[in-house]
Amino acid sequence: MTTTKTPCRSMTEQAADAAIYQACRSLRLPTMRSCFPEHADAAERNQLSYRGFPAELLMAECDDRDARRTVRRIKDAGFPRSKSLADFDYDANPNINPATIHTLSTCCWIRAGQPLCLIGDPGTGKSHLLIGLGTAAAEAGFRVRYTLASKLVNELVEAADDRQLTKTIARYGRVDLLCIDELGYMELDRRGAELLFQVLTEREEKNSVAIASNEAFSGWTKTFTDPRLCAAIVDRLTFDGTILETGTESYRLAHTRNRHTTT
Missing domain, CATH: 3.40.50.300 (P-loop containing nucleotide triphosphate hydrolases)
Structure with a gap:
């Protein structure tokens, strides 16, 4: 049985940004969608590792979700x-x-x-x-x-x-x-x-x-x-x-x- 490898696709930065924006919408990650460009620029300046960059994005999403839940709990009270x-x-x-x-x-x-x-x-x-x-x-x-x-x-x-x-x-x-x-x-x-x-x-x-x-x-x-x-x-x-x-x-x-x- 043979497997077919999907060739790597090279994207322009503009196309990559558009793909990430659309993926974040589909996955319902509004914070990552809005702050990605800023975090990407900061990661480039600070030379973050491939692990460090997504970790920063995911932490930002989690923090924002926690904040929204807190606001909702206070409102529901x-x-x-x-x-x-x-x-x-x-x-x-x-x-x-x-x-x-x-x-x-x-x-x-x-x-x-x-x-x-x-x-x-x-x-x-x-x-x-x-x-x-x-x-x-x-x-x-x-x-x-x-x-x-x-x-x-x-x-x-x-x-x-x-x-x-x-x-x-x-x-x-x-x-x-x-x-x-x-x-x-x-x-x-x-x-x-x-x-x-x-x-x-x-x-x-x-x-x-x-x-x-x-x-x-x-x-x-x-x-x-x-x-x-x-x-x-x-x-x-x-x-x-x-x-x-x-x-x-x-x-x-x-x-x-x-x-x-x-x-």
């Missing part, structure tokens, strides 16, 4: 606004230990499926930290979902009425981190509380829940009027978790004062 942990003013709220936030930003608690509770008065930085930690988790590759407690309960009630509850609970159960903001701002009827409890049970010891509440746990009976159900929900949200108390002094007011002082 549904954060109402952009908040970064780097922008948090610890001087404005001395109740928050920077070392604790740094440890949480490593996402070890999410890998372990542990809960996080941010408890404090309105304006003490709870939502900033909740969104900031959620964003850090999305940047680390975790699937994150942010929602207001009232919005989540309303969605669950509508899903139950439409016989889509199992599907909805499963969807909330799949994300690595569920961030629930403004828990405690409104009283929930028994049905709404029970539906929320089902979501928490679905995630228990498997995937993390982070909540922000303006009420201490002792005041949660205002939100969850059934004492036994309230105790069960508190248990789900605190077992083997982290509780951060953000205090009573307005973070926003102190942050504004600090900013005006330094300008």
Whole structure:
């Protein structure tokens, strides 16, 4: 049996560039397609080896894909606004230990499926930290979902009425981190509380829940009027978790004062 060798084809640089452009389109390599000419010129100047040049191109493609995935995860999380942990003013709220936030930003608690509770008065930085930690988790590759407690309960009630509850609970159960903001701002009827409890049970010891509440746990009976159900929900949200108390002094007011002082 004989094999036929394909003769080497010589190309002009213009033809080679066109072939590479078309191949990158077919293979869906947009970064390589756009940066190839620049990298080719740099490789020639720096005398990169045949191995070094494609390695540079492939690394650029991988880095860009990672960046696009991160942007997509942050967008899919549904954060109402952009908040970064780097922008948090610890001087404005001395109740928050920077070392604790740094440890949480490593996402070890999410890998372990542990809960996080941010408890404090309105304006003490709870939502900033909740969104900031959620964003850090999305940047680390975790699937994150942010929602207001009232919005989540309303969605669950509508899903139950439409016989889509199992599907909805499963969807909330799949994300690595569920961030629930403004828990405690409104009283929930028994049905709404029970539906929320089902979501928490679905995630228990498997995937993390982070909540922000303006009420201490002792005041949660205002939100969850059934004492036994309230105790069960508190248990789900605190077992083997982290509780951060953000205090009573307005973070926003102190942050504004600090900013005006330094300008």
